[in-house]
Amino acid sequence: GAGVSQTPSNKVTEKGKYVELRCDPISGHTALYWYRQSLGQGPEFLIYFQGTGAADDSGLPNDRFFAVRPEGSVSTLKIQRTERGDSAVYLCASSAIGGQAGYRYTFGSGTRLTVV
């Protein structure tokens, strides 16, 4: 597609439930990133994929969070036993190559997750 697509755009879930957030990157982009933006804050790094593998998952807050990218394209961020503090906008981005040009991410519009 022309841009990074994230689905759903909004998700409301009950505390303790499991959720999956999907990201379709720009075709051909090898690098994919997940960030989380809480209210009044800037985006916070979660995980970075280069191809199918997680090159850096140091931003995942705890073991309730997990992300996959099995075929090097679409990625799914999975959150188990959701807590109210997980409420945020989850942003996905992709980029074509590494190095400095790789920092010029193309972001999706995000998934707004609300845990009630």
Place this chain on the structure above:
Amino acid sequence: DQQVKQNSPSLSVQEGRISILNCDYTNSMFDYFLWYKKYPAEGPTFLISISSIKDKNEDGRFTVFLNKSAKHLSLHIVPSQPGDSAVYFCAASEGGNEKLTFGTGTRLTIIP
């Protein structure tokens, strides 16, 4: 620990005048800096960047200045236009690491 700080949450500027957005950082290992612009309900979009080997980078109406000794960078927009009204995020990276550290953003409002 906020390594990238944008101390002004909001800024209003008259159309046609210069907008100056500021950003401070604490991590001396940061060597690449970027500005992103964000409209409501959209993801951030890349605006301009600068490497630590430079002190200025210009792209049309946008110029970024870097003062490494002060650990400070600024984004100048001149002349400011109504379409520039958005939230601006400063971001930084260190040593070729793909991870970006973002500031909390400054909401810029251009007054017609």
